[in-house]
Amino acid sequence: MNFWEKFRPKYLFSCVETISLDWLREKKYEYIFLDVDNTITGWNEETVSSSVGEWLELLLKNEFKIILISNSGNRRLSKIATRFGIKYISWAAKPSVRPFEKALQLLGCGDKNKVLVIGDQLFTDIWGGNKMGLNTALVTPRYQKEFFYTKIIRKIERKVLKILQISKKDVSSNC
Numbered sequence: 129m130n131f132w133e134k135f136r137p138k139y140l141f142s143c144v145e146t147i148s149l150d151w152l153r154e155k156k157y158e159y160i161f162l163d164v165d166n167t168i169t170g171w172n173e174e175t176v177s178s179s180v181g182e183w184l185e186l187l188l189k190n191e192f193k194i195i196l197i198s199n200s201g202n203r204r205l206s207k208i209a210t211r212f213g214i215k216y217i218s219w220a221a222k223p224s225v226r227p228f229e230k231a232l233q234l235l236g237c238g239d240k241n242k243v244l245v246i247g248d249q250l251f252t253d254i255w256g257g258n259k260m261g262l263n264t265a266l267v268t269p270r271y272q273k274e275f276f277y278t279k280i281i282r283k284i285e286r287k288v289l290k291i292l293q294i295s296k297k298d299v300s301s302n303c
Contacts, residue, residue, distance in 0.1 A: 132291050134258050135250045137266035140294065144168055144246060144267055145183045149190055152244070159237045160187060161228065161257070163247030164198040164205060166269040172200075174207045184212050193235045197227050197245075199252060223256035250285050 141147050144167065152160075165171045168180045176184070187194060196216035198205055209216040215234050220227035228245070237243060243262045247253020248269045257264040269282075289295070 132288060135255055135288050136258070136292050136294075137250070137254045137264045139244075139263070139265040141246075141265055141267045143270065145179050147183075147244075147246070147265065149186055152187070152192065155244070155263075157242055157244045157263070158192060159231075159235055159243040160192055160194045161197050161231050161243060161245040161262070162194055163222075163245075163249070163253045164196055164208065165200055166248045167246060167253070167267055168196075168270075169208070170270060172204070174204045176208060176211075181212075184214075188212060188214070193237070195231045195235055197222065197231055222252035223259060225256065225260050228256055228260040228262060249281070250288055251281055 144162070162168060168176050168184075184194065194212070194214045196205055196209055196214065197220050198216070198218055199220050199222055200218060202218040205216040205218045215231075217227045217230055217234075231237075232240070232243070240261050241263070244265055245253060245257030245262050246265045246267060247257075248267050250266065254264045254266055
């Protein structure tokens with residue numbers, strides 16, 4: 129395997145709301161491992177937009193099992209998770225495999241093929257999911273505001289995306 133392939137997402141989406149219920153069913157996914165900052169919220173925010181909220185509620189209504197996995201702290205995640213009645217893992221230390229292993233256990237998932245990891249960062253969400261042999265989907269970051277360290281990493285990430293021949297043109301912008 130080429131060194132860079134460990135960072136390659138299986139799927140690309142402009143935002144979580146463009147991942148349709150029909151598509152998830154067609155691919156036979158039942159478990160959604162979901163990043164938080166700039167995937168479903170802005171950086172350091174405690175609420176999701178109405179469109180993200182509707183998307184989450186639709187998935188839950190259709191019996192998808194969702195868990196939030198974030199490198200952020202407990203307080204914000206707890207608020208979001210409580211609103212939707214879902215589990216969460218804070219201080220996850222992605223790309224470590226530990227939070228993904230814990231998520232499989234917490235949701236009672238025995239089949240990795242039924243899991244979709246969704247996130248906005250190659251070096252945390254996608255690499256971590258790929259290390260576990262999970263299916264991964266990269267979404268475009270929701271906002272420009274980010275943690276200073278993430279801004280630095282984004283520059284490296286853009287170079288890796290170029291090496292992988294993945295461009296913004298590959299992602300529709302329906303958000």
